[in-house]
Amino acid sequence: DAGVIQSPRHEVTEMGQEVTLRCKPISGHDYLFWYRQTMMRGLELLIYFNNNVPIDDSGMPEDRFSAKMPNASFSTLKIQPSEPRDSAVYFCASSLSSDGYTFGSGTRLTVV
Amino acid sequence: DAKTTQPPSMDCAEGRAANLPCNHSTISGNEYVYWYRQIHSQGPQYIIHGLKNNETNEMASLIITEDRKSSTLILPHATLRDTAVYYCIVRAYNTDKLIFGTGTRLQVFP
Numbered sequence: 306d307a308g309v310i311q312s313p314r315h316e317v318t319e320m321g322q323e324v325t326l327r328c329k330p331i332s333g334h335d336y337l338f339w340y341r342q343t344m345m346r347g348l349e350l351l352i353y354f355n356n357n358v359p360i361d362d363s364g365m366p367e368d369r370f371s372a373k374m375p376n377a378s379f380s381t382l383k384i385q386p387s388e389p390r391d392s393a394v395y396f397c398a399s400s401l402s403s404d405g406y407t408f409g410s411g412t413r414l415t416v417v
Numbered sequence: 418d419a420k421t422t423q424p425p426s427m428d429c430a431e432g433r434a435a436n437l438p439c440n441h442s443t444i445s446g447n448e449y450v451y452w453y454r455q456i457h458s459q460g461p462q463y464i465i466h467g468l469k470n471n472e473t474n475e476m477a478s479l480i481i482t483e484d485r486k487s488s489t490l491i492l493p494h495a496t497l498r499d500t501a502v503y504y505c506i507v508r509a510y511n512t513d514k515l516i517f518g519t520g521t522r523l524q525v526f527p
Contacts, residue, residue: 309460338515341519355513394458406453408462409460
């Protein structure tokens with residue numbers, strides 16, 4: 306199994322641009338989570354899906370952030386427009402029911 | 418979910434056992450104790466979890482006190498590759514979310 310696959314690994318963009326982060330969960334997993342990590346705030350849960358349905362998006366910082374899961378094998382996290390304070394490492398994780406999570410390698414986003 | 422308290426940092430000599438404590442005095446009956454670790458720049462990695470009995474797997478052992486108010490993660494023979502931030506998390510089994518605190522930064526030295 307290739308694990309949770311995130312792309313791109315690194316993204317540098319200018320303020321105001323749209324950014325799309327991608328995640329492919331482990332096949333058969335029914336939960337998908339998006340986290341953000343910064344030095345100041347640590348690991349924050351942004352949103353999670355169960356069977357492709359968003360369950361809790363209370364961690365999404367504002368309307369500039371949106372996430373979708375069109376099918377069981379793909380999810381996106383979009384930021385539009387991006388701002389410098391969005392610079393962080395974004396992790397995607399998947400799990401089968403309430404078992405341990407498997408995290409991807411993350412996307413390091415820099416907004417200049 | 419119950420709150421956990423961990424020391425911010427610990428050191429351990431290579432080859433020795435690393436014992437990482439976690440306090441979760443407000444844990445309730447249906448809440449499990451989970452441990453994850455994050456090696457620099459990588460995604461967090463699941464280690465082990467338990468409810469009330471001690472647990473062991475190929476990575477570590479988890480010792481939970483009888484009153485369940487605290488636990489200890491044991492890495493029996495620490496290596497340099499075990500240097501990481503270790504997170505202790507309490508979560509009800511029927512709760513989907515995993516909320517990370519600040520963890521313990523373990524430094525294994527030669």
